[in-house]
Amino acid sequence: MPFNSYPYFIFLAAAVLGYWLLENRTLTGRRVFLLLASYAFYAWWRADFLLLLMGSTLVNYMIGREIELRRARQADRRIFLIGGLIFNLGLIALFKYQTLFVTTASDLLNIGLPVSEFFLPLAISFFTFEQISYLVDADTGKTRNYSLLDYALFVAYFPHLIAGPIVRHNDLIPQFVAKRTARANDLAAGITLFTIGLAKKTLIADNLAPFADTIFNAAGRGTALGLTDSWLGTLFFSFQIYFDFSAYSDMALGSAVMLGIRLPVNFHSPYKATSIIEFWRRWHISLSAFLRDYLYIPLGGNRGSRARRYLNLFITMLLGGLWHGASWTFMLWGGLHGLYLAINHAFRHVTKGVTPPAIWRLPLHVLSVLLTFAATSLAWIVFRAQDLASARNVAGGLLGLGDSAIVSFSPLAAVTLALLFAIVWWMPNSMQIMWRHNPALPSPYARDPVTPASRLAWQPTRLQACAYGLLCIVAILALSNLKPFIYFQF
Amino acid sequence: MEKNRYAFWFLGTVALGIAALMGFNWAVGAYILNHPAGASVQTLAGFERALKPVWLAQIRPELVFVGSSRVRDGFDPVLIDPALKVKSFNYGASSMTPYEARRFAQDALAQPSVKQVVVSLDAFTGNGGPGEALPSFDETRLAVTPDGAPTQRRALWLFTTRFLSGGALGMNALSVYALARLKTHETAADRPDIFNAYSHMTGAVMQRDLAYRRTRTLTMGSGPAREFSTLLASACDANARLILFFPPDHMAIQARYREGDAAALDAFKQTVRNTVARHNARCASKVVMFDFLGPNTLTTEALRDGRSASYVDLVHFRPPAGLWLLEKMGVGLPRLR
Numbered sequence: 001m002p003f004n005s006y007p008y009f010i011f012l013a014a015a016v017l018g019y020w021l022l023e024n025r026t027l028t029g030r031r032v033f034l035l036l037a038s039y040a041f042y043a044w045w046r047a048d049f050l051l052l053l054m055g056s057t058l059v060n061y062m063i064g065r066e067i068e069l070r071r072a073r074q075a076d077r078r079i080f081l082i083g084g085l086i087f088n089l090g091l092i093a094l095f096k097y098q099t100l101f102v103t104t105a106s107d108l109l110n111i112g113l114p115v116s117e118f119f120l121p122l123a124i125s126f127f128t129f130e131q132i133s134y135l136v137d138a139d140t141g142k143t144r145n146y147s148l149l150d151y152a153l154f155v156a157y158f159p160h161l162i163a164g165p166i167v168r169h170n171d172l173i174p175q176f177v178a179k180r181t182a183r184a185n186d187l188a189a190g191i192t193l194f195t196i197g198l199a200k201k202t203l204i205a206d207n208l209a210p211f212a213d214t215i216f217n218a219a220g221r222g223t224a225l226g227l228t229d230s231w232l233g234t235l236f237f238s239f240q241i242y243f244d245f246s247a248y249s250d251m252a253l254g255s256a257v258m259l260g261i262r263l264p265v266n267f268h269s270p271y272k273a274t275s276i277i278e279f280w281r282r283w284h285i286s287l288s289a290f291l292r293d294y295l296y297i298p299l300g301g302n303r304g305s306r307a308r309r310y311l312n313l314f315i316t317m318l319l320g321g322l323w324h325g326a327s328w329t330f331m332l333w334g335g336l337h338g339l340y341l342a343i344n345h346a347f348r349h350v351t352k353g354v355t356p357p358a359i360w361r362l363p364l365h366v367l368s369v370l371l372t373f374a375a376t377s378l379a380w381i382v383f384r385a386q387d388l389a390s391a392r393n394v395a396g397g398l399l400g401l402g403d404s405a406i407v408s409f410s411p412l413a414a415v416t417l418a419l420l421f422a423i424v425w426w427m428p429n430s431m432q433i434m435w436r437h438n439p440a441l442p443s444p445y446a447r448d449p450v451t452p453a454s455r456l457a458w459q460p461t462r463l464q465a466c467a468y469g470l471l472c473i474v475a476i477l478a479l480s481n482l483k484p485f486i487y488f489q490f
Numbered sequence: 491m492e493k494n495r496y497a498f499w500f501l502g503t504v505a506l507g508i509a510a511l512m513g514f515n516w517a518v519g520a521y522i523l524n525h526p527a528g529a530s531v532q533t534l535a536g537f538e539r540a541l542k543p544v545w546l547a548q549i550r551p552e553l554v555f556v557g558s559s560r561v562r563d564g565f566d567p568v569l570i571d572p573a574l575k576v577k578s579f580n581y582g583a584s585s586m587t588p589y590e591a592r593r594f595a596q597d598a599l600a601q602p603s604v605k606q607v608v609v610s611l612d613a614f615t616g617n618g619g620p621g622e623a624l625p626s627f628d629e630t631r632l633a634v635t636p637d638g639a640p641t642q643r644r645a646l647w648l649f650t651t652r653f654l655s656g657g658a659l660g661m662n663a664l665s666v667y668a669l670a671r672l673k674t675h676e677t678a679a680d681r682p683d684i685f686n687a688y689s690h691m692t693g694a695v696m697q698r699d700l701a702y703r704r705t706r707t708l709t710m711g712s713g714p715a716r717e718f719s720t721l722l723a724s725a726c727d728a729n730a731r732l733i734l735f736f737p738p739d740h741m742a743i744q745a746r747y748r749e750g751d752a753a754a755l756d757a758f759k760q761t762v763r764n765t766v767a768r769h770n771a772r773c774a775s776k777v778v779m780f781d782f783l784g785p786n787t788l789t790t791e792a793l794r795d796g797r798s799a800s801y802v803d804l805v806h807f808r809p810p811a812g813l814w815l816l817e818k819m820g821v822g823l824p825r826l827r
Contacts, residue, residue: 006646006650006654007643007646184496184497187497188496188497188500191497191500191501206625207625209625210623210624210625213622217619217621217622218617218619220619221617221619221713223617460495460496461496462495462496462499464496465495465496465498465499465500465503466499466500466503469499469500469501469502469503469504469507470503470507472500472503472504473503473504473507473508476504476508476654477511477655477656477659478656479650479654479655
């Protein structure tokens with residue numbers, strides 16, 4: 001059930017109402033209600049895969065409990081941890097990567113291996129990663145003997161189930177049993193955040209999509225893109241994915257806030273970043289934190305030589321890219337970011353201790369933001385392209401290697417781009433707008449905390465209520481065209 | 491202000507806005523359906539993709555026209571229905587992509603009331619890729635999925651489109667504005683200033699068209715060819731009859747097509763003919779095809795200073811010409827049913 005659909009609005013209203021009715025009466029009842037609602041939410045898409053979600057939850061819970069018990073008894077638990085990891089990675093490999101690996105092996109070895117096509121269960125990448133983190137934390141003693149009900153709700157809790165944020169058990173489960181005191185505040189903040197997200201999705205992202213799609217589809221058909229086509233296609237997609245993912249994050253967090261639960265901040269104006277390192281502290285924050293804690297650090301992190309550290313970064317981002325989808329283009333996207341990060345860290349090492357004169361600070365800041373935006377936009381080409389050949393077509397077009405003229409650089413396109421740059425670079429983001437009203441858990445990156453907006457900050461006044469209500473109506477008017485979120489495919 | 495008052499004002503604003511929106515769309519929808527010239531709004535440009543699938547389901551026509559703006563301008567049910575004694579529907583939309591043409595035709599074929607679907611073949615030209623559609627096109631409003639299976643929860647999507655979409659609001663506002671400007675007993679044909687489909691080509695329009703389309707020709711890339719084949723496959727066992735026609739673009743512009751790429755134009759026609767022949771050899775429901783893209787009464791009309799009785803511009807024919815085409819095709823007559 002996509003967040004940007006009427007059935008979800010009805011479902012969310014029913015879930016909030018039901019939860020409110022049960023909230024102060026029965027602690028177990030409200031959690032059971034939320035779990036059933038979350039399963040209904042998932043089953044709306046395909047009921048048969050609900051069994052997979054439930055089965056995966058049960059197996060991981062049992063393994064996690066066994067690890068906890070063995071840890072308490074100081075018995076060997078490695079076999080259970082390894083078994084759990086194999087189970088989860090095997091599940092995701094079977095459903096998500098099997099076709100890619102078998103097809104590639106078959107092509108490389110020219111042996112015609114049989115390929116089984118599996119339908120990709122929705123959200124498998126997200127709920128698998130969350131459960132892996134639970135098993136690893138159980139092994140290191142960070143879990144607290146959760147009940148099956150709490151654990152199942154942690155995995156299936158509908159606001160984060162489909163496309164994140166990737167939530168940690170210790171962030172979420174304690175909130176399920178906490179008593180809340182400001183229901184009206186939660187409802188007000190939640191509906192406002194949800195409305196901001198809906199408006200970003202239907203009014204901005206969905207209107208950029210057709211232009212980006214037309215250009216990337218043409219590249220996919222082998223058209224050698226011209227300069228204007230490539231630049232506009234790349235820029236439009238960079239903004240489309242920005243607003244699409246930002247919208248999704250706002251709607252997920254807004255839905256959770258209405259139910260009194262805070263999810264972690266997942267999106268914090270990434271195009272304001274002055275480096276790729278900072279970009280990853282602002283873009284899909286929960287994924288980058290997961291990759292840091294459960295992949296980069298176990299690989300050795302920044303222990304060892306600098307070369308080893310850069311290699312660890314590269315491997316982490318390569319696998320992070322592959323997490324997005326079973327395609328070499330995603331892997332290349334991750335690899336590019338791994339390379340960017342390695343270069344960024346090397347540059348920091350080389351320039352350590354160098355302080356530019358005060359007069360240079362602003363120009364250097366602007367240059368850094370521009371360079372980071374250019375690097376990430378270039379990487380989005382391989383992320384969006386259907387295959388490597390079409391990515392080459394788009395990238396070649398940026399250098400003027402092609403001659404297509406699918407779109408023209410009209411005054412409307414110029415104004416649109418100017419407005420988009422103005423929004424992403426100068427306006428406060430939704431987290432900043434809402435921050436004084438506690439819309440989310442803080443960012444795990446202490447160096448880039450969310451700070452409240454000094455202008456456009458949300459206040460629960462009658463005027464703002466009517467203004468956001470009108471924004472909601474305008475966003476609903478544009479909703480008739482059902483376009484899924486980009487991150488729903490992962 | 492207390493936070494619960496905030497929620498009250500927010501939800502109140504949304505509820506009032508939605509109620510007003512639904513009320514407007516409901517009232518205007520009823521007004522259009524009951525107005526004597528109401529069906530002529532199907533020839534208007536703007537937001538067609540959003541509301542026409544809803545109108546198709548509401549009107550339950552026997553005869554449907556699918557295609558680009560040529561079709562949208564050229565077939566007015568107000569003119570056609572009394573002449574051919576059918577209930578028709580204009581499913582044309584500006585700049586229809588090959589994918590959209592296939593999907594709209596599939597939608598029409600899947601309606602139980604529909605007996606004949608007339609498709610203009612220019613919609614299958616160009617290089618459109620799979621799934622390519624304009625922003626306001628939405629699969630969920632159509633009766634069947636691209637694979638031909640019934641669309642899930644379609645009633646819900648039609649309801650929300652009809653009452654809550656910006657497309658419906660825009661199309662309804664445009665339509666009611668056009669109809670309200672008609673005086674008593676006036677039809678769309680009397681007001682070409684409002685209903686552009688009834689306007690006449692002028693010298694200036696002709697010159698602009700010749701310049702605008704100077705580098706164009708009608709070619710069929712592999713994507714459109716695939717969409718066309720898929721459409722015919724959908725029609726194989728359909729209850730409704732599929733009727734295809736090459737549009738009657740005026741000879742003045744056909745000459746430009748031939749200057750541009752005559753071989754590609756011929757190849758387009760040949761591909762269509764071959765696909766239709768293959769279809770008719772294996773399918774129970776035969777496809778009928780007519781070629782007006784050549785010399786005939788319409789396309790050879792003498793244009794004095796660019797003025798025309800049959801055209802709005804060199805490719806968009808007027809509704810009376812559309813009726814003439816249907817009569818030539820025998821559409822609506824018992825032998826084709």
